[in-house]
Amino acid sequence: MKLPKISFRLRLFLFFFLLIGVGLSLQLNVLLSELKPGLRQATEESMVDAANLLAEIATPEFVRGELINGEFDRAFNAFKQRELNAKIWTKAKTESLLRVYITDSQGVVVYHSEGRDIGKSYYRWNDVHRTLHGQYGARSTEAVKGDPLTSEMYVAAPIMVGEQVIGVLTLVKPNLSLQPFLEVSRDKVERFGMVLILLAVILGLAVSYWLTGSIRKLRDYAVSVSQGTEAASVPQFSDIELEHLAQAMAHMRVQLEGKNYVEQYIHSLTHEMKSPVAAIKGAAELLEQGLPVADQAHFIANIKNESVRIETLINQLLALAALENQQGLQNIVQVDLRQLAQVVVERLDLALKEKQLTVNIEGVGSVQGDGFLLGQGIENLVTNAIDFSPIGTEIGMILNADKERVIIDVTDQGPGLPDYALPRVFERFYSLPRPDTGKKSSGLGLSFVQQICYLHQAQCRLQNGEQGAIAQLILPLTQPKKS
Template sequence: MRIGLRLLGGFLLITGLAAFFVLRVFLAEVKPSVREVMEDILIDTANLLAETATPDLAALPPGGTLEGSAFAQQVQNYASRPIDAKIWGLNKRTLDFRVYVTDASGRVVFDSGPKPAVGEDYSRWRDVARTLRGEYGARATREVQTDDRTSVMFVAAPVQQDGRLLGVVTVGKPLATVAPFIDRAERKIFWAGVWLMGLSLLVGLGVTLWTVASVRRLRRYALAVGEPQGDLAAAPRPPELPGELGELAQAMDRMRQRLEGRDRLEHDVRALTHELKSPLTAIQGAAELLQDELPAADRQRFTAQIEGQVERLRELVDKLLALSKLETQRSPAHRDPIDLVALTEQLLAEHAALLSQSGLTVHWLARDHAPVRGDAESLALALSNALVNACQHGAQGQPRQLDLAVQREGREVCWSVRDHGPGVPDYALPQLGQRFFATVNPVDGRKGSGLGLAIVGQVVALHGGSWSVQNAEPGLRLSIRLP
């Protein structure tokens, strides 16, 4: 099962169970809570009426009733009052209190109910019996024993005068009168629970989709890590994720760098060993020959061979050190405005001897003084390697010149150099810029180290730009685009 379905299923299960039990508790508590509130009101009402009935009950003759008394008249007037009240959307049109009074023996002397029980003995009823004993008396009685909705709640209060118990006043109220309020509260709670469940579902779905999307981004990055690229620009970037997923992405990125560093090191050691083998063999051979008695011309020739191979090794080491330094950087060391035209002219002056030896002239196609922001030292290193590469491969071309251009293209500045040499085979174009990959130098027939264009690619990637090479027929054009 996919992680998204597991997360969503687990979220719905937990939320559903929690909502079910919470709703069940709320619905189960509505009716008892309403009854408790109603009982509290009945207690106040019964005690108030007890005080009102005290004078009439004190004057009651043995065996008499309260019919025609002031208390009875007041209760009857209450029962006949018209009422039309709107309580939070529900209409109340009847007054529902039932009031009855018993004497000290429990005999009913007044009853406002539809079927008066005057004269009956209520001394065994819980409300009357407990009150006559000096306790709190209350009861709930069903008019239909099998129907809880017909329950009537009765609360009694003692009628006393000078510490003497005169009787009991009981106030009753049918639970059916508050049933609409209970039903409405239950409906509101139920639909609130439904909305809560729906909202929880949307939140759970959103969280699940976000989590799955984050995990998928992490998975795509992990798959990309399995295919590391040597070029900094092509290296996969860790996804920006919050929390533990982001920390995991950063940890995977560090692991990728370590793995790529190890693979690159193994590859570079093999390639470097191959590059060092040829000049070391040449140096060894020349040194062995110099140990013998040789004519001056041969000794000079072998000495020059050793110097040339040593220079080749020195150049190789210098470029490796420069490339290694660049690869440890994640961004340019400085962000200064740089005029590529001025920088190129400075480099041409430095390489004037090489241009002269190669018999090359420089032809400017465009000179836009559009500045770029970057590190002047590293950009000079990259452009210098590009110029040297063009000089080496353009020395045998016709015309014997380098075409240079610096021009603005949209939000980028394009620097390009073209030689008119033999170019490179089409199959080799995609591999240019890889470490230790180089084509044969047409001047001396030797292969270069391939580190020059690797340095170009590294510097351009650090500056957020791009570079490319194309056969110009004749020659090769190298283009660098910087923001």
């Protein structure tokens, strides 16, 4: 039979509660089992003192044979008739149930506080027999055989003349008189036990939640990694073993994703090199046509600039790979976004002229970040807008800044995005056919933008507007400290 699956937290709680519960139950059972004998032992100890005191008081009249109707008898009867007004704990005590009998050296009763059994031999009883032989005499006997509630405690003290035992005084107390105090003690112990068990439940829940919290962090990290979430950060633990496990999982992630990283960045590199290579190729073709010297110088300068751009792009992509592992930026500066956008538009001048497009930049904004990467992100959005814009239209770029962030909206007047594509536009290698050529790109441009946003603690969105698509970057004004 297959056992049902239960959570580790529940297993831990049940184990903890079982462990604590069994321990508490054993302790409470031992405590409850010791209550009755402990209370009787304390009572017996006080009865020993009382019996020996009464024995000293009764000795003179015992020697003279004047116990019956003597001073001892009158005093004890007066004590029995005395109305007590004592409140012990929560129980009131109004009368005493003590009895006394005295036997001679042969164990024969010579005095009984209830006036019975005079002349009867008690020698066979342990309290009398042992005391006459110089031992401590005590016993517990049921007044009604088979009924433990009628048991009585008998504690004897020797009546002595010099070193000779000439008689025995036995003090009798019903155990039933101890029952109210035993019940009070048992109730307190049981209530205390219930409180302890309740505390054990609360403590068990707290401990199991605390211990499984670390496991939940590891689980969430593993789920994020399995879903390809690049923002998944390695959880930190104070426990050495869990910390080592988290680091081992992170190392395993790096090892497993290493091949994918290489492939992704090769695609990213080739994708991002298309634009500068096309610019160099176009400039070279124009130079072959025998342009005037001034124009030649202009296009030669473009070739040099684009060559530098390619080199920088390669270096920055390699740096980006390292940044993904570090989960942060290392080159954080203050970036003027309007100025950066103007540089990007100038860089895309040839592509814009081919489709007779214009870019209208509105607003200002400044943030902390990596200027090169932010430029690459904006360029990807503008390039995407160029690909989907009809000839002769305008691309808008609006910068809206407030106290916490800068929002960059890049809009085009193209056909917009089909509904089925909206959830997938940032997936790697996912691309839509261009309206003018029907060809698809590598599908890495927007995923590259998304990675740049992640590194800048930013957000990127792509949605349809009233006419065409709207690509949006939401950048915080400041960045956390370098990792």
